[in-house]
Amino acid sequence: MSAMGTRAERAVLDGPEWETVVGLEVHSELMTQTKLFCCCRNAFGDQPNTNICPVCLGLPGSLPVLNSHAVELAMRIGTALHCEVRPSSFHRKNYFYPDMPKDYQISQYDEPINVGGWLQLPDGSRVGIVRAHLEEDTGKTTHQGETGRIHAADYALVDYNRAGVPLVEIVSEPDIRSAAQARLYVTELRAVLVATGASDGRMEEGSLRVDANVSVRRVGAGAYGTRCEIKNLNSLRSLGRAIEYEAARQVALVESGGAVAQETRHWDEHAGRTVPLRSKEEAFDYRYFPEPDLVPLAPDAEWQARAAGAIGLLPSARRERLAGLIGRAPTPQQVDQVHVLVGQGLDDLVVAAVGQGAPADLALVRATNELAADLDAALALDPATFGRLVEMEAQGSLTATQSKAVLAELLAAGGGDPAAIAAEKGFEALSESSLAAVVRDVVDANPEEWARFSAGEDKLAGFFTGQVMRATGGKADGKAIAAELGRLRR
Numbered sequence: 241m242s243a244m245g246t247r248a249e250r251a252v253l254d255g256p257e258w259e260t261v262v263g264l265e266v267h268s269e270l271m272t273q274t275k276l277f278c279c280c281r282n283a284f285g286d287q288p289n290t291n292i293c294p295v296c297l298g299l300p301g302s303l304p305v306l307n308s309h310a311v312e313l314a315m316r317i318g319t320a321l322h323c324e325v326r327p328s329s330f331h332r333k334n335y336f337y338p339d340m341p342k343d344y345q346i347s348q349y350d351e352p353i354n355v356g357g358w359l360q361l362p363d364g365s366r367v368g369i370v371r372a373h374l375e376e377d378t379g380k381t382t383h384q385g386e387t388g389r390i391h392a393a394d395y396a397l398v399d400y401n402r403a404g405v406p407l408v409e410i411v412s413e414p415d416i417r418s419a420a421q422a423r424l425y426v427t428e429l430r431a432v433l434v435a436t437g438a439s440d441g442r443m444e445e446g447s448l449r450v451d452a453n454v455s456v457r458r459v460g461a462g463a464y465g466t467r468c469e470i471k472n473l474n475s476l477r478s479l480g481r482a483i484e485y486e487a488a489r490q491v492a493l494v495e496s497g498g499a500v501a502q503e504t505r506h507w508d509e510h511a512g513r514t515v516p517l518r519s520k521e522e523a524f525d526y527r528y529f530p531e532p533d534l535v536p537l538a539p540d541a542e543w544q545a546r547a548a549g550a551i552g553l554l555p556s557a558r559r560e561r562l563a564g565l566i567g568r569a570p571t572p573q574q575v576d577q578v579h580v581l582v583g584q585g586l587d588d589l590v591v592a593a594v595g596q597g598a599p600a601d602l603a604l605v606r607a608t609n610e611l612a613a614d615l616d617a618a619l620a621l622d623p624a625t626f627g628r629l630v631e632m633e634a635q636g637s638l639t640a641t642q643s644k645a646v647l648a649e650l651l652a653a654g655g656g657d658p659a660a661i662a663a664e665k666g667f668e669a670l671s672e673s674s675l676a677a678v679v680r681d682v683v684d685a686n687p688e689e690w691a692r693f694s695a696g697e698d699k700l701a702g703f704f705t706g707q708v709m710r711a712t713g714g715k716a717d718g719k720a721i722a723a724e725l726g727r728l729r730r
């Protein structure tokens with residue numbers, strides 16, 4: 241499809257006549273040490289086909305044994321999503337793809353462990369949760385060829401390390417009405433999964449994957465349109481683009497007199513389009529029947545209470561906690577900072593720093609701008625160390641530039657003493673009188689620029705700030721320079 245055709249379709253979709261309807265199936269691998277039904281290691285990135293055994297390969301005579309920690313993590317997810325945790329059972333889902341050597345997947349069918357919940361989004365909307373059930377993951381097939389797709393592959397490689405890894409599949413109601421809302425839903429759901437300790441949420445590693453069921457209908461219509469399922473979207477960008485394209489494709493098809501076929505489609509990131517993968521399967525295609533080697537699962541009230549007690553603060557409560565530290569209504573920029581820090585798990589660091597005396601506004605800025613750039617190192621940083629650094633900057637012992645340099649050193653070294661690093665680098669506060677003298681010298685050395693700045697050419701403030709910074713070896717504080725320039729300008 242040409243770019244022009246795509247733009248035309250989206251123009252139709254953006255009009256008042258059509259409504260997009262989306263339901264999402266989010267597959268989250270669980271953070272267990274071993275697989276769902278065997279003792280094989282559950283780890284990403286190991287050499288292919290090294291974490292396998294007769295059970296996850298489905299060899300004759302092998303028997304599955306349910307991982308109790310996976311059950312607990314599933315109950316945490318269900319509780320966090322306001323689901324009812326119910327007695328459940330496992331079924332065999334039969335299909336014939338090479339990613340499962342036993343030709344079936346053990347999953348939960350008509351008796352899932354979690355039923356009927358909801359997720360409140362930061363914008364105030366609510367998306368219903370149909371179910372959140374346990375199942376085992378499949379292996380990974382890599383098609384070797386020019387396109388990486390099966391129809392053009394010379395051969396395929398299969399890695400069974402992932403086969404049998406525990407998954408919770410979270411199925412939403414068709415309550416989502418736009419690509420933007422779908423992205424917001426997955427972002428919030430990912431934050432919930434991470435907060436419960438059930439998932440690391442790493443979409444780039446495949447531990448969180450999304451299938452999108454997309455349909456369109458005319459505004460005001462009661463019945464849903466025919467849906468298409470887009471499989472295995474592994475980034476928020478791909479999710480949004482795929483929904484937008486697929487909805488526009490369906491509208492254009494119906495507007496031209498065609499009919500949408502219910503099918504499974506693949507998102508081609510490079511081409512920016514969905515392409516048919518296979519006709520959509522129904523439940524009867526999988527020939528479900530009860531797993532004969534597993535007994536029904538019925539967690540008692542005590543076990544459910546233990547799981548619920550291990551959840552901790554969920555993202556909405558953590559955002560409220562962080563915003564409350566500011567002491568007044570947060571600015572729009574601070575609201576964004578709070579969302580970023582909670583989403584990245586850096587809010588505990590800021591809360592601890594503020595708790596020992598660091599100003600909340602400055603802690604938010606440093607965490608958002610510097611810590612988020614090196615997330616792994618930031619999460620390992622001692623909160624007390626971060627708090628001392630922010631205090632030094634707030635008290636004027638370090639300029640903003642110096643504080644950033646010391647923080648970069650702390651992250652690179654995995655910790656340390658901010659004061660010792662500052663002394664080692666020769667950082668010291670510039671006195672007010674010394675700064676005033678330097679600013680005066682810079683102004684006297686640049687009379688033409690000063691005349692233009694005084695006449696209202698505000699962009700020259702950056703020029704003077706840079707000159708003062710060079711003259712002081714970076715020891716001057718940007719805010720203090722601005723204040724001194726303003727004083728001279730009046």
